[in-house]
Amino acid sequence: MRIAPLVERPDLADQVAAWGFAEWGHLNPGETLARRVIRIQGKMNLDRVPVAFVALDEAGGIVGTASLIFDDLEGDPRNPWLASVYVPPEHRKKGIASALVRAVEDTARRLGYSRLYLFTSTVPDLYAGLGWRPLERRDYRGENIQVMDRTL
Numbered sequence: 001m002r003i004a005p006l007v008e009r010p011d012l013a014d015q016v017a018a019w020g021f022a023e024w025g026h027l028n029p030g031e032t033l034a035r036r037v038i039r040i041q042g043k044m045n046l047d048r049v050p051v052a053f054v055a056l057d058e059a060g061g062i063v064g065t066a067s068l069i070f071d072d073l074e075g076d077p078r079n080p081w082l083a084s085v086y087v088p089p090e091h092r093k094k095g096i097a098s099a100l101v102r103a104v105e106d107t108a109r110r111l112g113y114s115r116l117y118l119f120t121s122t123v124p125d126l127y128a129g130l131g132w133r134p135l136e137r138r139d140y141r142g143e144n145i146q147v148m149d150r151t152l
């Protein structure tokens, strides 16, 4: 397994968008799959935020995704954010999400950022295990979320 920037594999943008739409579409009222594809295509960068990543198996198949973005939490001035970490059920518990998180951290550091943020309603323990610090809890668009940060 290796992590690659999505710009290296633009053919995978539709799959990344489909996963994100199924998992988080409800958090963005008015979003459609077509709009999400366009948004993902805007993350095909290497040297500026936003950057989308894909995890690839030996055959080049996609087994996960994560992104480095601005303005994930509407109205919050902190930046940048680790977002959209997703691994399909059949590939979970093999360290793929951890590798994606490390790739996003490394890229944020390379681009000159000294701190990175995320929010999660589902897996704060996963990120705590990777060295992330819990900040505040709050309600956001109908979910109780944990905001976390990491010094790079």
Ligand SMILES: CC(C)(COP(=O)(O)OP(=O)(O)OC[C@H]1O[C@@H](n2cnc3c(N)ncnc32)[C@H](O)[C@@H]1OP(=O)(O)O)[C@@H](O)C(=O)NCCC(=O)NCCS
Pocket (backbone or CB within 6 Å): 023, 084, 085, 086, 087, 088, 091, 092, 093, 094, 095, 096, 097, 098, 099, 119, 120, 121, 122, 123, 125, 126, 127, 129
């Ligand atoms: C959460 C998710 C990304 C984890 O992917 P993964 O590739 O299975 O994660 P890893 O194998 O890297 O796991 C890293 C650590 O987190 C733990 N972990 C993974 N999923 C977990 C879960 N659902 N609950 C609690 N701990 C979890 C693992 O046990 C592992 O700990 P260990 O190193 O002590 O064994 C994946 O289950 C997923 O895509 N879920 C749906 C989308 C989602 O919730 N994304 C997170 C949004 S913030």
